[in-house]
Each structure stands twice: as structure tokens, then as C-alpha cells.
Amino acid sequence: MDLLFVLLSDVAWANAGGAIGAGLAAIGAGIGIGQIGRGAVESIARQPEAVNDIRANMILTAALIEGVALFAVIAGILAMFV
Amino acid sequence: MIGKGVKCLLVAAFSLFWINSFAQEHGDANSDIHNENGEPLKKEESKKFDANEVIFGHVLDAHQFHFLTYKGSDGQEHHVGIPLPVLLYSPQKGFSAFSSSKFHHGEDVHDGYLLVTPEYKEHLLKSGYSKEQVKALRNESIIAVDSKSLPLENVSVYDFSLTRNVVQMIIAMALLIWLMLSVAKRYREQGASKAPKGIQNLMEVLITFTRDEIAKPNLGHKYNKYMPYLLTVFFFILINNIIGLIPGTANVTGNIAFTFVLGIISFIVILFSSNKHYWGHIFNPPVPGGVKPIMIPVEVLGIFTKPIALIVRLFANMIAGHIIIICLISLIFIFGNLSAGVGWGFSPISIAFTVFIYFIEILVAFLQAYIFTNLTAVFIGQAFEGSHDDVDHHEDPVIV
Secondary structure (H helix, E strand, O other), X not given: OHHHHHHOOOOXXXXXXXXXXXXXXXXXXXXXXXXXXXXXXXXXXXXXXHHHHHHHHHHHHHHHHHHHHHHHHHHHHHXXXX | OOXXXXXXXXXXXXOOOOOOOOOEEOOOOOOOOEOOOOOEOOOOOOOOOXXXXXXXXXXXXXXXXXXXXXXXOOOOEEEEEXXXXXXXXXXXXXXXXXXXXXXXXXXXXXXOEEEOOHHXXXXXXXXXXXXXXXXXXXXXXXXXXXXXXXXXXXXXXXXXXXXXXXXXXXHHHHHHHHHHHHHHHHHHHHOOOOOOOOHHHHHHHHHHHHHHHHHHHHHHHHHHHHHHHHHHHHHHHHHHHHHHOXXXXXXXXXXXXXXXXXXXXXXXXXXXXXXXXXXXXHHOOOOOOOOHHHHHHHHHHHHHHHHHHHHHHHHHHHHHHHHHHHHXXXXXXXXXXXXXXXXXXXXXXXXXXXXXXXXXXXXXHHHHHHHHHHHHHHHHHHHHOOOHHXXXXXXXXXXX
């Protein structure tokens, strides 16, 4: 019952939901880009001559993952204002 | 360099904007802003720093370029900026065209029109309007008002103004046309026989990058047909991104309407270059029969999610970057609200972070232009690739 009272109280739940969603998206982006970085650094260690190709691909893939994380941020902002 | 005709056209176009960057005066703190009958409109109290207003004032569109606001020696606020033309059409009132400086930043009513500002919204709330009605009004939009400055319900206003986004797009377009025409002229005169000079160096690097890294790998031997579109998209997004990073300019690429149009144009280009094979794969995917009822809706949805992802990716990246920079600077003033000393003390940290984020934003400017162009090229390539049989057509050598 107390939990129900807390959930039904007068707090701006939309803002809280939006902010928590954006934070979770940041965690996801961090893990994803960390994996890219790990793969890239390991590949450079295996074959140092390929460093330029690997760096280009790493930055491109990181930007795509960031795009997905920012979709979630936009969804969070929409939750606040819509 | 470029023809005299083009130069004359540019001079004529830019002379339409009379640069009124003189200081404009507000009423002083307690005397108010009047409507057309000279009656006071609203009061101005000394305001604490409102981060929400600052952030959205920067990333959304506006009817003037606003550079700074300072408190003059007479205690009044002076705004320094460039007001832009306001062009309105109302079925009830006809066409109107005037400079947005007539609005005096939302204080004055001009010609029966009013600029909606947060102060006006508060004035409405105090005059008894409900919260939903006030929320429906957008900041910086223009509404028709009666003599008491209350909104007129039955008058609809269509706003065709040259807002700062539009002006920045025009400037970016003029810059792009000038750069490309000057490079093309040098090629026409000298051919590829002489070494490149000046801006041609930079343009050649970017154009050959687009051709060799984006167009050729994805589009095969048909790449020349799509090069004009890919180059246009790449350079237009890049130039608008970079200009938007300068303080005082407009946030064009972080506007969903702008990226929406770019995404739709890419969508149309993809549709027009699709062949029967592409549609065959969508409506009859080569998967086992039991999975088909699931795959066909997924494939149909996939036609639309690809441009939508392009739209939202560019929009979200650019607006997030701008908001981060503004938030970091606003932190100084938010702390300054607590006490002046904390505000001053925090500013070196905030400025250091802001410079760091600025470097990342320059990288993001290039990267997002590259990714939009690259993914458009990938989708176009996917749309017209032939059946997989004629790809693997090597004859195996006879081994004796």
C-alpha cells in the first residue's frame, strides 16, 4: 500500500522517466562503444600496419552506436514534454 | 572567379537584410510594454537565470539573430542582434511584411500580431487562461491578437518569415555554390594538367573522398549517376553543421524539419533506383515458408525505418551537441544564482569542459555528414543490386 501511495503521489513522473531512460541509454552506449574499442585495440595489437583502416572503422561504428543512444535520449525528452 | 552576374545576384540578395545591429532598448524594469493603444502589456521583473529558456532559445528557431544582451549604464537591457523579415499571411487579414524589430522582442504588438514569449504566457495565465491553452502556444510563434493583446481565436496566421534557420541555409547554399563554381571554373580552364591551387586542394580531397570511399564501394559502376546528390548532401550537411557551431548562429541541422526533408529526399532517391529484385525480396523474401508471415511485415517496415533512422540520427546528434555546450555554460550561471563567488569559481572548469566538447562537436560535424551520405549510398546500392546469382559468376578454372 505504501508503494502505491508513493507511485500515485504528486511527483513529476514523466520527467523522472525521461531522465532515467536517457541514463540507461548512456549505459548501453558506454558498453557498446567499449566493446568496439576493445575489438579495435586488440586488432591493432595483432596487426599494427592496419591501424589506419581499423581506426576509421572504429570511429564510424562508434558514431552509429551513438545514434542509437541518442534515439533513446530523444524518446526521454519526448516523455518530458509530450 | 565567379561570374559578375552571380556576384550581382548575391549582393542584391544580401542587401535585403539591413544590418540593424544597433542596441535596441527595452522599457525599463517597471514600465511596460504597450500594445497599440498605449496600454501596458506586461511587467518585467528582475529575472533569475532560467536555464530552460536559455537552452531552448538557442536551439530553436527565432525571428532574429541574437548575439548578446547587456545592461546599459541606464539600467535598461540592450539587445544586440540582426532582426529578420517577418512575412505573414492570414486568410482574414491578408499579407503582412515587416521587420521583426517591430516586435521589440515580444513586448510590442504590431499590426495586430504578437510574438509569443514566456512573459506573454505568464500574462495569459494571470488573465485567466487555462494551462492547456497556454501550453498550446509555441514560443517565438506569431499570433493574431485583439486590442487587449489577448489571442484572437478565429484568425489563423501562416508564418512564411525568413527566420534565422532559413537565412543560415541560404548563406550555406551561397557558400557552397561559390566554392563549387570556383573549383569547377579552375578545372574548366586548366583541366587536370596543373597542380591544384588554394581552395581547390581542400575541395578535391573531400570530393575524391566521397567518390572513392562512399560512392564507388557502395554503388559499383553506376556511381557517377549518384555523385551529384551524394556530394550535395555531404557538403550541405557539413557546412550547416560547422556554421552552427559558431556562437550566435542558428541550429539548422538540429532541426527535425530540416533533417526530415533530407531524409525524405534520400528516400525518394532510393525508391527511384530500386529494381524488381529489391521489391521481390521485400514481398517474397527467400526464407522458409513458415517464417514468411513474420518476415514480410518486417521487410515492409524496414523500407521506412531506414530513412527514419537517418533523420533521427542526424537531428539527435546535432541537437544533443548544442544542448550539452549550452548546458555546460549555463552551469556557471546556475551556480551563480546560488552565490556570485561559486559562479566565478566554477567557470574555469565549465569552460575547460566546453572547449573539450567543442572539439568533439567538430568531429561529430564531419562524422554525421559522412554517415548520412554513406548510409544513403549503402541503401541506394542495396536497392539496385542484382540477383545474387550473377554476382558469383566466376568460372572455376579447370584443374588438371
